[in-house]
Amino acid sequence: MVAQAAITVAVGAVTAAGWGIAAAKSALWGGCIGTASSALMALAIFRYPEGAAAARIAWGFYLGQFLKVALSIGLLIVAFGAEGAVPVALLAGYGATFVGYWAAPRLPLSRR
Numbered sequence: 001m002v003a004q005a006a007i008t009v010a011v012g013a014v015t016a017a018g019w020g021i022a023a024a025k026s027a028l029w030g031g032c033i034g035t036a037s038s039a040l041m042a043l044a045i046f047r048y049p050e051g052a053a054a055a056r057i058a059w060g061f062y063l064g065q066f067l068k069v070a071l072s073i074g075l076l077i078v079a080f081g082a083e084g085a086v087p088v089a090l091l092a093g094y095g096a097t098f099v100g101y102w103a104a105p106r107l108p109l110s111r112r
Contacts, residue, residue, distance in 0.1 A: 003100035023089040030093025041068040
């Protein structure tokens with residue numbers, strides 16, 4: 001989620017420089033929606049303790065995915081309806097967070 005938050009800030013900064021504050025706000029909202037929905041999924045998946053039954057872990061995964069999609073759809077509907085929303089920037093910010101979501105497992109782990 002740190003990668004998603006960093007990407008959200010970067011997309012917001014680039015959007016502000018290229019298309020203005022209104023587009024940057026929309027891009028930041030889109031990035032926040034993507035990051036929040038991923039955080040909710042992570043909470044649902046990792047709510048069971050280590051050593052839990054495989055069926056419980058699978059249930060957590062399916063519940064997390066459902067909640068992620070439902071939250072994303074709900075917040076995107078609200079965001080698109082907001083006054084001053086720039087749809088392309090909103091979707092760009094939302095879509096960019098998935099780069100972090102997909103790339104994070106491929107990043108090297110810290111050795112602290």
